Amino acid sequence: MIAYILRRLGAGALLLVIVTLVTFGIFYVVPRLAGQTTEQLATMYVGRAPTPEAIQATIDRLGLDQPIALQFWEFLKGIFVGAEYQFGRNVVECSAPCFGYSFQNYQEVFPEIVRRLPVTFSLAIGAAVIWLVGGVTVGMVSAIKKGSVFDRIAMGIALAGVSLPVFFTGLLALAFLVHAWGIFPSPGYTPFLNNPVAWATGLVLPWLTLAFLHAAMYARQTRAGMLETMGEDYIRTARAKGLKERTVVFKHGLRPTLTPILTIFGLDLGLVLGGAVLTEQVYSLNGIGRYAVQAIVQSDLPVILGVTLFGAFFVVVCNLIVDLLYAWVDPRVRVAG
Amino acid sequence: MTAPLDASESADRAEPEAITHGVRNTANRSLRQIAWQRFRRDKVALGGGIVVALLVLIALLAPLLTRWFGYPPNEFHQSLIDPLTGGVLRDPSDPMGGLDPMGGISADHLLGLEPVNGRDLFSRIVYGAQISLLVAFGATVLCVVIGTFLGVIAGYFGGWVDAVISRAMDIFLAFPLLLFAIALAGVIPDGAFGLQGNGLRVGVIIFIIGFFNWPYIGRIVRGQTLTLKEREFVEAARSLGASNSYILFRELLPNLVTPILVYSTLLIPTNIIFEASLSFLGVGINPPTPSWGGMLSNSLQYYTTSPHFVIIPGLAIFITVLAFNLLGDGLRDAFDPRSTD
Numbered sequence: 310m311i312a313y314i315l316r317r318l319g320a321g322a323l324l325l326v327i328v329t330l331v332t333f334g335i336f337y338v339v340p341r342l343a344g345q346t347t348e349q350l351a352t353m354y355v356g357r358a359p360t361p362e363a364i365q366a367t368i369d370r371l372g373l374d375q376p377i378a379l380q381f382w383e384f385l386k387g388i389f390v391g392a393e394y395q396f397g398r399n400v401v402e403c404s405a406p407c408f409g410y411s412f413q414n415y416q417e418v419f420p421e422i423v424r425r426l427p428v429t430f431s432l433a434i435g436a437a438v439i440w441l442v443g444g445v446t447v448g449m450v451s452a453i454k455k456g457s458v459f460d461r462i463a464m465g466i467a468l469a470g471v472s473l474p475v476f477f478t479g480l481l482a483l484a485f486l487v488h489a490w491g492i493f494p495s496p497g498y499t500p501f502l503n504n505p506v507a508w509a510t511g512l513v514l515p516w517l518t519l520a521f522l523h524a525a526m527y528a529r530q531t532r533a534g535m536l537e538t539m540g541e542d543y544i545r546t547a548r549a550k551g552l553k554e555r556t557v558v559f560k561h562g563l564r565p566t567l568t569p570i571l572t573i574f575g576l577d578l579g580l581v582l583g584g585a586v587l588t589e590q591v592y593s594l595n596g597i598g599r600y601a602v603q604a605i606v607q608s609d610l611p612v613i614l615g616v617t618l619f620g621a622f623f624v625v626v627c628n629l630i631v632d633l634l635y636a637w638v639d640p641r642v643r644v645a646g
Numbered sequence: 647m648t649a650p651l652d653a654s655e656s657a658d659r660a661e662p663e664a665i666t667h668g669v670r671n672t673a674n675r676s677l678r679q680i681a682w683q684r685f686r687r688d689k690v691a692l693g694g695g696i697v698v699a700l701l702v703l704i705a706l707l708a709p710l711l712t713r714w715f716g717y718p719p720n721e722f723h724q725s726l727i728d729p730l731t732g733g734v735l736r737d738p739s740d741p742m743g744g745l746d747p748m749g750g751i752s753a754d755h756l757l758g759l760e761p762v763n764g765r766d767l768f769s770r771i772v773y774g775a776q777i778s779l780l781v782a783f784g785a786t787v788l789c790v791v792i793g794t795f796l797g798v799i800a801g802y803f804g805g806w807v808d809a810v811i812s813r814a815m816d817i818f819l820a821f822p823l824l825l826f827a828i829a830l831a832g833v834i835p836d837g838a839f840g841l842q843g844n845g846l847r848v849g850v851i852i853f854i855i856g857f858f859n860w861p862y863i864g865r866i867v868r869g870q871t872l873t874l875k876e877r878e879f880v881e882a883a884r885s886l887g888a889s890n891s892y893i894l895f896r897e898l899l900p901n902l903v904t905p906i907l908v909y910s911t912l913l914i915p916t917n918i919i920f921e922a923s924l925s926f927l928g929v930g931i932n933p934p935t936p937s938w939g940g941m942l943s944n945s946l947q948y949y950t951t952s953p954h955f956v957i958i959p960g961l962a963i964f965i966t967v968l969a970f971n972l973l974g975d976g977l978r979d980a981f982d983p984r985s986t987d
Contacts, residue, residue: 324817332829335826335830339833349835468968468972472967472971474923474967476939476943477963484956576819580823584824586825587824587927590927601825602828608832617825621821
């Protein structure tokens, strides 16, 4: 087990480096491949007034005229030990982990991400709980009562659900459930510690919106997996030896169905930041996704870079956790590798 | 919601003999014939296929359709709009008469009007289909090209080649695609690669999706290749002295066409939603070119006065994605050798 954990940690660390390299590539190499000169690239980072002096200062500050390998080294160094930027006579410090510095707002990006993190995490975790529990339950009931009215309705909704983009369901909810019919209060974020009730009521719609799409997928997956499992010989054996139907379903049927679902859950949880971008945008929640979208409007490149890097790190860490949990649940994984 | 149901009804009328015809004659038919028989009996999938065909037709005929049934997609009709709220007036001759709850849907404007500028929604939806399908097809083709190439090589050669490509597939699938797409859209300047405006946008989106989503196809192709390469016909070709490239392209690839087609049908709806998401976030297609995601992005400001402006582009996405999903599910079931006839 320890060897397995070490191996996964090593692979995770390698993945972090690759992800950092790709993110760096997108921001520092791709624009050059697209035909941008050093000056044009610097203009995108310069902030408010792109005067020739300011552009030159930005080139010096970020070392944009240095060889690419050296630039990547500086970029990595910023993440681990922080960086310093020269503004005329002033020195601005971007402390580790330096995910970039917004020259437009004179702000370090990482603390801004951390400040918005509670919003995004509240949204993502709430939605994840709903879609995992809801999706698996519906899928399980559908599989047990295959062909029933419940099964047909649930699978019909699930099929519709996987075809509905988050921003469409969100807008429908806003236009009808909130505005026209007044069933739900206006969504918004209140910190949990200030008022837990307001926190939950403000996030109900965003949770349901984000969870719906995934719940539909999980319901379909669980139903298909469960149907396959329930046809296995050992289920017949379990029934034949007189086990209660409940034990057969939950202990023998559900468990092998759940393992692949958990793998997908890990991947989805990592990628939930992507879905959160759309949900935050629809409901005007000031999480890190909206931070990135607003940065596009202001073409504040360091912010986009910071959020992208953070999102990529988040995916890697989530996958690592799931891998380790998986090895704990399913001992075969440890041996195989 | 109505279109898929309508289509499946017309499917009912179109293929009545499929139910009674050729049910018990599976003796000497190829897998493809069996699959076609199964598919023809799957009314829902057939309905999806018909809707897909109609949508492609609509996209191709967009200029004609808008000339016959609509207005140019960027023509303003502000005389029909309430200048205060931006909503569509119930009666254009009476500016005090309140807003039209239907958003101006009439014989003149089949799907009503956009708020504020009053552009004809029918034309914008029809032209939006062009962008949506173009991006989805283009990106899917790119996924298929990269995925098939690398998947077949990984499966056929095995060993360290397989290890490297398989690891790469895992890594690519772990990337936060939407965030990277936002980033790339932000850093690529206009005029890059000799492309301007929306030509560049379409190119960039296709490239991003193709570059990051190819492992979905790659994994399937790899798996299929692993089983196929053990079959006798490959053995026979090799014993006759065929080169690796001959076996790869002449022997294996033709046998991979079916699974690739099935899974690309299932990749298309994902890509449609992805393009709409990017346009919704303002990093996809640039206005004034109509895109469904872009319209929903605008409707975020007007959903209180013009709920139809939420529903119509949203339904366009929903119907398209649903149709492709139904078609893809049906094809997959039809070609699944495990499913009973």
